[in-house]
Amino acid sequence: MFSSSIRFPISIPLHFRMKTLFISALLSIAVAQKVQFLRGRAILFRSRTGDLPGEVVGVVDFYQENAGVRLNGSINGLTAGLHGFHVHDKGDLSNGCLAAGGHYNPFNKNHGAQNATIRHHGDLGNIETPNSGPTNIQCRDSYLTLNGPMSIVGRALVVHEKADDLGLGGTEASRTTGDAGARWACGIIAIMEEDPTARDNSALSFFSLSSSLLIILAYFNQ
Ligand SMILES: [Cu+2]
Numbered sequence: 001m002f003s004s005s006i007r008f009p010i011s012i013p014l015h016f017r018m019k020t021l022f023i024s025a026l027l028s029i030a031v032a033q034k035v036q037f038l039r040g041r042a043i044l045f046r047s048r049t050g051d052l053p054g055e056v057v058g059v060v061d062f063y064q065e066n067a068g069v070r071l072n073g074s075i076n077g078l079t080a081g082l083h084g085f086h087v088h089d090k091g092d093l094s095n096g097c098l099a100a101g102g103h104y105n106p107f108n109k110n111h112g113a114q115n116a117t118i119r120h121h122g123d124l125g126n127i128e129t130p131n132s133g134p135t136n137i138q139c140r141d142s143y144l145t146l147n148g149p150m151s152i153v154g155r156a157l158v159v160h161e162k163a164d165d166l167g168l169g170g171t172e173a174s175r176t177t178g179d180a181g182a183r184w185a186c187g188i189i190a191i192m193e194e195d196p197t198a199r200d201n202s203a204l205s206f207f208s209l210s211s212s213l214l215i216i217l218a219y220f221n222q
């Protein structure tokens with residue numbers, strides 16, 4: 001359709017305008033839901049063969065940093081020495097922590113040390129228990145993140161009975177699990193704190209997106 005009067009040359013049909021409004025509303029919602037997690041926590045429970053885990057044995061906090069995650073925690077009741085320490089695939093603590101599946105391994109790599117070039121995402125090496133007192137956990141890991149598609153939130157943190165041999169044992173068990181033996185304790189990595197400024201920015205982008213859309217619509221509608 002052509003109009004003889006000089007107006008803006010594009011006429012947008014109503015159904016298209018409605019569609020645009022609908023799509024941008026959906027986009028705004030998607031933007032508004034993009035939160036950033038700053039801190040997670042796993043409460044560790046002592047495993048029980050074939051069952052859900054029992055008493056609380058420790059707590060580990062996960063702090064999101066620019067390049068990775070800082071871990072800080074404490075565990076009671078472990079024997080002195082080294083114990084394998086991993087993020088496992090699933091947040092399921094049943095069946096003696098076995099339901100948590102294998103080490104979190106999104107790129108299908110072999111098992112390795114925390115500082116190795118080939119490792120599972122969830123490979124955190126060993127924690128060391130002193131001859132007396134609790135096991136203190138203080139470390140950083142550049143692979144771990146609380147955010148995005150590779151987030152460890154909702155997965156399981158597992159402590160093993162034996163030492164992780166860091167994939168150097170030369171056996172199949174070593175290449176897949178570090179041969180760290182039974183799962184001594186496990187806990188689900190949960191959300192503790194999100195970034196309030198990320199939320200504010202989302203609200204801001206929602207308003208700017210909506211208002212610019214309204215201005216465009218008003219312009220085409222005149
Ligand atoms: Cu493990």
Ligand SMILES: [Zn+2]
Nearest residue numbers: 103111120123
């Ligand atoms: Zn592993």
